[in-house]
Amino acid sequence: MKDPTSDRVHMARAIRLAVLGLYTAEPNPRVGCVLVRDGEVVGEGWHQRTGGPHAERLALAMAGERARGATAFVSLEPCCHHGKTPPCTDGLIAAGVTRVVAAMRDPNPLVAGAGLARLRAQGIEVEVGLLEEEARRLNPGFIKRMEQGLPYVRCKLAASLDGRTAMASGESQWITSEAARRDAQFLRARSAAILTGVGTLLADDPALNVRLTAAELPGVAPDSQVHQPVRVVVDSRLRTPPTARLLTLPGRTLIACLDSESGRAAHLEAAGAQLLVTPPGPGGVDLAFLLRYLARQEINEVLIEAGATLAGAALQAVLVDEWVLYLAPHLMGDAGRGLCHLPGLELMRDRLPLVIRDVRMVGPDLRVTALPPGPRG
Numbered sequence: 001m002k003d004p005t006s007d008r009v010h011m012a013r014a015i016r017l018a019v020l021g022l023y024t025a026e027p028n029p030r031v032g033c034v035l036v037r038d039g040e041v042v043g044e045g046w047h048q049r050t051g052g053p054h055a056e057r058l059a060l061a062m063a064g065e066r067a068r069g070a071t072a073f074v075s076l077e078p079c080c081h082h083g084k085t086p087p088c089t090d091g092l093i094a095a096g097v098t099r100v101v102a103a104m105r106d107p108n109p110l111v112a113g114a115g116l117a118r119l120r121a122q123g124i125e126v127e128v129g130l131l132e133e134e135a136r137r138l139n140p141g142f143i144k145r146m147e148q149g150l151p152y153v154r155c156k157l158a159a160s161l162d163g164r165t166a167m168a169s170g171e172s173q174w175i176t177s178e179a180a181r182r183d184a185q186f187l188r189a190r191s192a193a194i195l196t197g198v199g200t201l202l203a204d205d206p207a208l209n210v211r212l213t214a215a216e217l218p219g220v221a222p223d224s225q226v227h228q229p230v231r232v233v234v235d236s237r238l239r240t241p242p243t244a245r246l247l248t249l250p251g252r253t254l255i256a257c258l259d260s261e262s263g264r265a266a267h268l269e270a271a272g273a274q275l276l277v278t279p280p281g282p283g284g285v286d287l288a289f290l291l292r293y294l295a296r297q298e299i300n301e302v303l304i305e306a307g308a309t310l311a312g313a314a315l316q317a318v319l320v321d322e323w324v325l326y327l328a329p330h331l332m333g334d335a336g337r338g339l340c341h342l343p344g345l346e347l348m349r350d351r352l353p354l355v356i357r358d359v360r361m362v363g364p365d366l367r368v369t370a371l372p373p374g375p376r377g
């Protein structure tokens with residue numbers, strides 16, 4: 001018997017299961033599945049890692065014979081293609097599932113509605129769209145990469161309550177609290193790439209790595225290796241020193257530049273960096289070109305951790321999907337440096353509008369998440 005309230009409860013559970021893949025599923029989407037028969041949950045699963053079983057397969061394995069006549073609640077349309085794993089549609093059909101409720105269609109062109117069509121063709125009752133908004137928020141990067149060939153770009157900034165990131169002298173460490181810096185580590189951990197500018201690199205020599213342990217990341221097996229995002233430095237003239245700290249750490253470092261013919265390039269490559277030459281963009285490296293390259297590398301979510309110059313350039317090129325702003329409870333005065341370098345903004349009508357999605361305290365600091373207005377906001 002269909003009951004809209006319990007349908008929502010089961011889909012909400014599927015979405016909560018999907019969240020367990022937040023730090024491990026990339027480049028695949030985070031997906032959860034709940035199998036329900038006669039009001040009783042008989043199977044559950046979530047997609048843990050690319051190459052591993054899909055959510056539906058795990059739920060079916062748990063349910064066994066009890067999947068016959070059951071309803072499957074899935075946060076994403078079941079796949080119907082042979083990827084690294086066989087089609088979930090075939091598994092659901094073979095197990096005798098009679099109804100499938102998907103929160104959203106799979107934006108992967110290899111699926112894109114064909115999974116739902118295959119289920120319907122087998123006489124399975126199919127519904128799509130339950131808690132769709134919540135399901136879309138699970139996978140902003142996967143969806144944007146599939147639909148636009150670009151990753152989802154989150155820009156993290158830290159400032160005083162009056163929006164300053166450094167004193168006029170340039171002195172800047174540490175503006176926000178230990179708690180805020182730890183919170184930002186979770187943003188790194190869910191990202192497949194961390195992007196910074198050479199200015200920040202020369203000033204701070206950042207590591208740009210995830211320092212949380214597997215045990216601190218929900219859904220990650222405590223004894224497993226924490227995945228390190230690709231570190232990306234925007235450095236048009238290759239000013240990165242080959243001794244930079246990020247080149248000494250495990251994982252991949254990519255330097256986006258305008259010319260890789262110089263002797264400096266050879267030194268950086270010898271130090272383990274990979275160079276990407278981009279066409280010239282407005283302020284140096286063409287950021288859109290770089291992001292399209294990252295999407296082709298199956299990178300879903302990018303975190304920008306940079307100073308005012310790169311943050312401003314990304315903002316002006318309309319490449320940022322989400323701003324995460326940590327504000328510390330002190331004032332740095334009007335001689336301090338601002339958050340975003342935005343030359344050419346003079347009139348009120350030139351302002352760049354944002355919609356605030358979330359505000360919360362992190363230790364003594366404030367965290368504001370804001371999005372550009374539009375369908376996503």
Ligand code: AOF
Binds near residue numbers: 030047051053083111
């Ligand atoms: C599902 N359930 O849990 C996931 C799906 O290479 P594969 O076989 O892992 O397939 C990856 C694609 O499958 C991925 O791009 C997306 O379209 C879909 N992911 N589908 O039915 C899941 N993770």
Ligand code: ZN
Binds near residue numbers: 054056
């Ligand atoms: Zn599948």
